[in-house]
Amino acid sequence: MAGRFFLPFAVHLSKATPILMFRTEVNVPSANLNLTLQDKVVTIGSCFAEVIGNKLQQQKVDVLVNPFGTIFNPISVCLLLKAASGQPYNFENHLVEHKGIWYAYDLHSSLSSPDKQELLQQIQHSLQRTSDYLQQASLLIITLGTAVAYRLRDTGKVVANCHKLPGSNFSRVLLSPGEALPALEDMHGFLKQINPKLKVLLTVSPVRHIKETIQTNSVSKSVLRVLAHQLEDAHEDVLYFPAYEIMMDDLRDYRFYKQDMLHPTELAEDYIWEKFVAAFYTSEFRQFMSAWEKIQRAVAHRPFHQASAAHQAFVRTTLGQLHTLAQKYNIDISAEEQALQHQLLP
Secondary structure (H helix, E strand, O other), X not given: OHHHOOOOOEEOOOOOOOOXXXXXXXXXXXXXXXXXXXXXXXXXXXXXXXXXXXXXXXXXXXXXXXXXXXXXXXXXXXXXXXXXXXXOOOHHHHEEEEOOEEEEOOOOOOOEEOOHXXXXXXXXXXXXXXXXXXXXXXXXXXXXXXXXXXXXXXXXXXXXXXXXXXXXXXXXXXXXXHHHHHHHHHHHHHHHHHOXXXXXXXEEOOOOOHHHOHHHHHHHHHHHHHXXXXXXXXXXXXXEOOHHHHHHHHHOOHHHXXXXXXXXXXXXXXXXXXXXXXXXXXXXXXXXXXXXXXXXXXXXXXXXXXXXXXXXXXXXXXXXHHHHHHHHHOOOOHHHHHHHHOOOXX
């Protein structure tokens, strides 16, 4: 698995000389969840929740990805999951209008509208959809981004997003484990009421939040790691995936960051993804992934001569392979089938 990634940090001098390791690989043991293509998943939290969710979607997993938009702090994540699990909460009391657009303090700016009632309908739709998924899902992935949060000065309420309102409206705070852990415990209780079989997987986002300074980012990530450890330690159905540790202690190199020096590169994301799949999914799922990647490459192929006999035969062969996979794994192939059918001559 790791052989795909060129990490030149080890030297082998001879058969009698042990390998000198200059990196510490993070080994993630199997969690014995044995998830399959048929297991529904929900992801919520920072942008890294979107990365994992999108990769699952690409592999035909039925996954709900960040239904409330990107949410960084644990207090806001807990509030939304509790609301989706049935806790009464009046979102209308926490809306704000700014420059002709209505926003919800508890959600990302992607959920907004010039019309207040339309925004409330969006919120209700997202809540209902999330509730439906949570009741059927096998796994909930919560990616914690930062323990730095913003409070409304007027009420002291922690907000998920400031929506570019004046900074004077908010005070910046570093959430403590003592404040955030009860919220996580409360959230866990609500989740188990609607789906006793649900497993909760916590991660700390490997994305660096250095806008708050590197020093504060270090403290913030430490708080999140403590929270994840304490919740995992208290509940058998709560697990931890070390995405943060893989980035910081395994890859541990700026060449695995994008040009902004904050976000992991696609290569780093793929490395973390493969560790994730190996720990939580069945060997059959990994076999499907291998076959499906070949199909995806075939569908994405753009020939110089689409009308050639060779390409037409290639498309028909790929369609046959696609139908075989669909029958074997019971997956929706309509998008891929349509893309291939468009390449066939009448």
